[in-house]
Amino acid sequence: MRHKRSTPNRGYRVADQIQRDLAELLRDLKDPRIGMVTLNNVEVTPDYAHAKVFFSVLIGNPQECEAALNEAAGFLRNGLFKRLQIHTVPTLHFHFDKTTERAAELSALIVQANATRAKDD
Template identity: 80%
Template sequence: MRHKHASTPNRSFRVADQIQRDLAELIRDLKDPRVGLLTINSVEVTPDYAHAKIYFSLLVGDSAACETALNEAAGYLRNGLFKRLQIHTVPTLHFHFDRTTERAAELSALIIQANATRARED
C-alpha cells in the first residue's frame, strides 16, 4: 500500500516554487506605481494549500507602500495563478516584506566598522 503523506512535502515545495515563478511574471505586469523593482525571496504554502505567504525584497521604492499594493492586488494575482497552475486549490496570497537583506547589510556595516576600529587600535 502506498502512503500518500510521503510525497506531500515534495509536492508542497514544487507548488511553492511554481507559485514563486508565476508570481514574478504576474507582478511585472502590474501597473501600480507603488510596486517597485522587487524580488520574491520565498513562498511558504500551508499543507492544505489554502494560504501562501510570499516574502519579497525591494530594490527600489517604499517597502510599506509596496506591501500594501501587493496585498491589494492579491485577488488579481491569485486569479492569474488560477489560469497558470494545474492544481485544484490556488492559495490566498499574503505578501510580507522580507527584511533579511536589510539586516545583512546592517551586520556587514557593523563588521566593517569593528574591523576598522580594531585596525586603528593595532
C-alpha cells in the first residue's frame, strides 16, 4: 500500500484555520485578564501535536494575558475539536509577540533621530 502524499502547504492552511477559529473562540472567554487580544501568527509542528500561538495585546498586561490564555488552552482546544475536520487537534501554547512593541520603539527612535538631525541642520 502506498502512503498518501501530503497536500502541499497543508500545515500553513491548518495553522491559518486554527488562527481564524481561535479568534472567534476568544470572544467567548470571560476571563478579565484577557484584554483586547490580536492573534498574530500560529505555527503548527509537522505532526500537528503542538501549535504556538503568537498574540499581541492592545489593552492589558501581556504576562497576565499569556497566563490566562494558557490556562484556557484546554477549553479553546476543545472548541477547535468541534470546528476542525482534522484527526489531531494540536495542544495550544500561547506566546506574547513582542514584534509590534519593538516596532513602535524603533519607530520612536527614528522620529527622535530625524528631529535631532533637523535641529542640527
